[in-house]
Amino acid sequence: MLLTNSMRRKLGINLALVVLMLLLFSVSSLLGIVSYRRMVSDLALSITNIPRRDELVATLTSLVKPLQAPIPGPTAPVSSQIDAAKAQYRHFGQVFSDVEERVANFQQQCHNLPESLRPSYPEESSYNSMFLTVKNRLAQLRSEQDFVFDPRLRAEFHHDVIRTVAELTSIAEKLPDPSNRLGERLKEASEDYKFHFRMVMATGLISLALFSLLSYWTWKWIFAPIHRLTVGVDKISSGDYGFRLQVDTTCELSQMGQTFNKMAAKIEQDQRDKEREIAERSKQLVQSERLAGAGFLASGVAHEINNPLTVIMTAASGLDRRLTDDVLSSMSDKDRKRVHDYLQLIQSETERCERITKKLLDFSYGSGDERNLYDVVAVAQEVASMVGHLSKYQDRTVTVNRTEPLHAWVNGPEIKQVVLNLVANGLDACSSGGRVDISIEELVDDVQITIADNGSGMSPEQRQKIFEPFFTTKEIGKGTGLGLSITHRIVADHYGTLEVASDGPGQGSTFTLRLPKREARSSAA
Template sequence: MVRWPIRIKLMVGLGVVVGMMLILMGGSIFGLHSFHVSNLTLTDQLRELGASKDLIECILRLHPPDDSAEDADSLLVTARRAQAGLLEYFHELKQNTMRGNRANSGFDELGLAFRLDDDLTAIINELSRSDPPEAPILPGTTYFVTQHPELLRQLDPATDLKSSNLAQNPETQAKLEPATDVKSRIDRLKYTVMRLPKELHDDFYDVLVMSKTQYQISRVIVWTSALAVLPMLCGLTALFHRWVLYPVRLLQRGVRRVARGSFDYKIDLHSGDEMQDLAGAFNEMTARISMTYADLEQQVQERSRQLVRSERLAGVGFLAAGVAHEINNPLASIAFCSEALESRLEALTQGSDDPDHRAVSKYLKMIQEEAFRCKNITEKLLDFARCNDIKRERTDLPSLVQGVVDMIRHIGKYRGKTIVFQPKEAIVAHVDGQEIKQVILNLVVNALESMDAGGVLRIDARYDHGMAEVIFNDNGCGIAADVLENIFEPFFTRRRDGKGTGLGLSITHRIVNQHHGEITATSPGEGRGSTFRVRLPIHPSEIGDGPGGREPAVAGASRGHAA
């Protein structure tokens, strides 16, 4: 999956927003521009129309003069006013043409203006009889009249009459003649100026057509822009939901689940950005919290078991100290008396084959064996009850293990069982050598007792996390899960021969605790062997030695048998 950082996604979203704004802005600007152009065109056309109105009024006031001088002067003044109105109209026409605010080129109106200027100039020159004659007031009139008369001829009323049916009317024949005097020129002026409203009406119509076309184009552009922006807006909404809203909702849901205690909840987010990294960090944090919570819960349970075990051990020790001492003397008397009776019975029954004599002798031996067995149990009880001060010193653990292994190998009942111990280096711990030797002996005997012939016990010694560690791994009968919970309890035993007292591992546990060490035991299950780990300090402990020392945690249990 391609990873897109949030800044890239924000830039993409910003680009989409800018694109939508540009599209909408383009349509709006085009519509506003069209409206502005139409408004300017109509405004300029209205100005031109106002100027043409004044021009028409002035020309319509012209009339053929009579023979009086006053009438001629009045006509000359009116002609000059008309000439001034023509100049104002030409100025508006020129301005509109130069600005481009026209629907057409304005050539027809320009030709009418030149024709009007030519006739007005001719009338003024004829009435004023100035020498030299006055020139037309519009620039270009002389050029169009002299150089392009064909362009002005089509504006002549005679031309228009010839092209119409009126040419057959006798009353209009006089108008077919060219204008030569003042009266004919005035008639032509009136005819020409009356064509000006028609041209302006056509211009207005062209402006309206142009405005309608621009309106339709603007409407198409606006609708097209809206239709183009709509999918972009939908896409932007979908991207915002996918890139922002959905990851934030998942993170919020995960935080709430964890706040309610669901430390195993995982946020499954694949956004390919920092949100995914945040979800991964959150999952790692919850995993560590879950592990810490489980470890704390296990420690609480273990501490509770240790408290119960300590109270039980204290009670057992107090009971053992009194009972063992009181029982030792009767047991010694029973054993001594049974030995004496057996000796006397052998002297009396020497050479006798009576079955009763053999049965009595057998029972006396059984009495002695059980008496000595009870005496052994009481000795262990006394050992368990004693809390002698330990004398710590730097001790080589591989040497202790090797001494125990060499001693066990000469015992006949353990022949056929292999002990593998190959130390690689000297492992020195700050312990009481005799006490730890007893621990090693108990664990080795337990392991050998749990194995059948051909079994293998592997022992390893090493340093681990600032402590000396001795590992006992066998392939014996293994340990059930329920046995692991109680294996260090006093008098708890699961030995296969049924002869265990259940005190060997309790004594081992007490010795390791007195050294401020740890003893753990694990097993995959019954028939799959088990592993003991004994961890001992390599430096003098800061906690005072002796029976009142702190009892460290026991992170496991032991085998289903005791030494």
């Protein structure tokens, strides 16, 4: 559990391990210094045990000391001479034995020197030669020791001892002193100790600096980005979808930050799309409620008006048939013409009222529900060709951007009526030389038909009401205000969308129609 709670804890443990390694390094270095210092101390204490050349010379010189004891002359009693000779003999023997022992110890100490203090091979050969010479000379003196009792040979023995000591001391003084080497070695050890001590102190300071740098680097490049990422997640969860991370690294955390920003942008865009969709759905719901109310009213009005219109039409037709010239013979030609004109006017206006009521009924009930795959490109081209032959649109242009078939799951005649209404409205909004462009493109699930004109355009208030029943931007008597309402109703029945856009009056208008490509969408709806 300690290593799985959080990434910060994991990195903290790694940092603690680094600190532990640094501490171990420091402790081991200090222990090494302490050990090295102890070695120097032991080396200093061992100076007293190293063989010294001066001590060897003093030992050899001590052989002369017993010979300095006075011996009575020839005039002295013989017994006194003998006693003095015996005392000198014993003293010389003791000193001689001590010299032999010290020389042997000196030789053993030289042999036991450590490698760092041992003399070089030529120096070691000189020492061995000296020890052999000392051994031979001492053996010779021991063989002449009895000359002390002979007054005739005593003086010669004294001279031999002095000469031998002088020879041996001269040889010893020419050899290098091992103690001098120890002093040099001790000086080197002290210098090494000081150097290593300074090196460990410098290493400790460098380690401390590196640790501080590592701590700063870890916080700046690891902990701080993680903290910012955590803050970002909290802000996103609290609804602040516009928050973005400042990514200033090049490692995995940078990729994580970039991914987070992409995710936040996606969430923000989805949120905006949902809000826009909710607004559009609400608007469509209100529009549908209005259309339903208008359709219900239109249905009742159309039924109520149709009956008297039928009576009026029948009566007008009957009068027109019965009012012959014989019946109207009593009238002047002017009056007869006026009667016929009035009857024709009644019939034409009655027919126009019937067409209006038919539109009302179509708006109320809609057409059939037959759906199939229709080529909307062919529908658009047929509409463009049809309006191109109308005389009132001869001075305007209608274009279609593609010829390749593109199918949608629709009711063909109804969608033809939708496209025709939109194109006709666009042409009516254009002046002479105007144009209407039909653009058709395939989307993932829909077919999008865009009908754009360069006509009179619309204000924001007009765009808000453009799909409401009986609302029209045309002059009075030139439009019923039902065309776009019926068009919107048909598109809604197809589970499609119809949107309008305009930059303002005089800037033209663009209607965007989307229809489903597959039956599943309409079924699912």
